[in-house]
Amino acid sequence: MAKRSSEAASTDIDMTPMIDMTFQLITFFMFVMNFSEAEQDDRIQLPLSQLAKPVDGPVDKPITLQLTSEGSVIYAGEMIGVRDIAGYLEREKSFMLDSGKDPNTATVIVRADGRAKTGEVQEIIKICQEKGFEKFALRAQYDEGR
Amino acid sequence: MARRESQLPDKIHIDMTPMIDVVFQLISFFMFSLKVVSPEGDFDIRMPLGRAANAVVDDQQVPPIRVKLSAGPDGSLAGISMNGNPVADFNDLQKKVVSLVGTGRGPDSLADKTEVEMDCDYGLNYANVVRAITAVSGTVQDGQIVELIKKIKFTPPKADQ
Numbered sequence: 272m273a274k275r276s277s278e279a280a281s282t283d284i285d286m287t288p289m290i291d292m293t294f295q296l297i298t299f300f301m302f303v304m305n306f307s308e309a310e311q312d313d314r315i316q317l318p319l320s321q322l323a324k325p326v327d328g329p330v331d332k333p334i335t336l337q338l339t340s341e342g343s344v345i346y347a348g349e350m351i352g353v354r355d356i357a358g359y360l361e362r363e364k365s366f367m368l369d370s371g372k373d374p375n376t377a378t379v380i381v382r383a384d385g386r387a388k389t390g391e392v393q394e395i396i397k398i399c400q401e402k403g404f405e406k407f408a409l410r411a412q413y414d415e416g417r
Numbered sequence: 418m419a420r421r422e423s424q425l426p427d428k429i430h431i432d433m434t435p436m437i438d439v440v441f442q443l444i445s446f447f448m449f450s451l452k453v454v455s456p457e458g459d460f461d462i463r464m465p466l467g468r469a470a471n472a473v474v475d476d477q478q479v480p481p482i483r484v485k486l487s488a489g490p491d492g493s494l495a496g497i498s499m500n501g502n503p504v505a506d507f508n509d510l511q512k513k514v515v516s517l518v519g520t521g522r523g524p525d526s527l528a529d530k531t532e533v534e535m536d537c538d539y540g541l542n543y544a545n546v547v548r549a550i551t552a553v554s555g556t557v558q559d560g561q562i563v564e565l566i567k568k569i570k571f572t573p574p575k576a577d578q
Contacts, residue, residue, distance in 0.1 A: 283430070286437070290435075290436075293441070293444060294440070319547075320548070321551060322460075323457060385543055385544030386544065388542070388543065389539065389540075390540065390571065390574045391540070393537070393574035394574050396462075396464060400464060405426070405463060407461070408459035408461050408462070409459065409460040409461075409462060411459075412455055412458075413456040413458055
């Protein structure tokens with residue numbers, strides 16, 4: 272008994288299983304974490320489509336315009352009106368020309384809410400066309416369940 | 418020396434506390450920065466300004482299929498028509514498109530050359546447009562996407578009523 276009580280002064284817990292588990296957790300969260308800078312906004316409820324399979328690779332130099340159900344555009348984190356995007360696109364275009372890129376090779380990703388008006392989506396496309404952009408991608412959420 | 422060696426414990430105790438601290442910091446960092454990303458996909462549309470709406474159709478080109486989506490007062494879908502003929506729903510639209518372009522696929526097939534022009538009311542809910550695009554651009558059979566028409570364009574927007 273005397274020997275035992277002297278041992279109890281520092282109780283040794285076997286840490287190995289806990290550390291194993293913890294590292295498993297770390298690796299899990301590391302792999303699950305998404306480093307891609309996909310612009311997603313909770314304010315937008317994308318329409319569902321079975322054909323909207325995730326894109327293979329990241330789109331080269333995309334411009335993402337998000338249209339809310341109330342009809343305002345979220346561009347680079349800012350909430351602006353549909354007709355105000357022209358100025359921002361103009362800036363984007365001159366920036367592209369400065370860096371030696373052709374605006375009509377750039378893709379404009381339109382993330383529009385399913386409840387938004389179609390006319391507003393078309394207006395966005397029209398404004399982009401007037402600025403020289405001609406490749407558009409209408410984004411939808413992949414619908415797995417039939 | 419001999420005395421010292423003999424007194425060394427068999428098991429060396431490493432202080433795990435700092436390591437476990439750091440490890441838990443890492444776990445909490447990854448946990449909190451985790452953002453659940455829902456899978457998204459794109460419908461590609463190429464629309465240069467020049468020939469948006471009423472481009473001249475030359476002989477080589479197949480005339481476009483005109484899909485008209487009309488909206489009710491609240492933005493819901495009121496009616497679909499294809500080339501002027503009424504269509505019951507999106508499944509019907511797909512059947513009619515298949516009967517028009519056939520099932521041939523490939524770079525020179527009719528489906529590849531045909532273009533769909535969407536004519537939508539201003540107030541129509543955008544989700545209906547995506548459903549229409551889904552109907553004309555392909556079907557899912559046994560988990561595989563069978564492509565139909567890839568070229569999709571819009572008529573110019575009408576004025577806001």
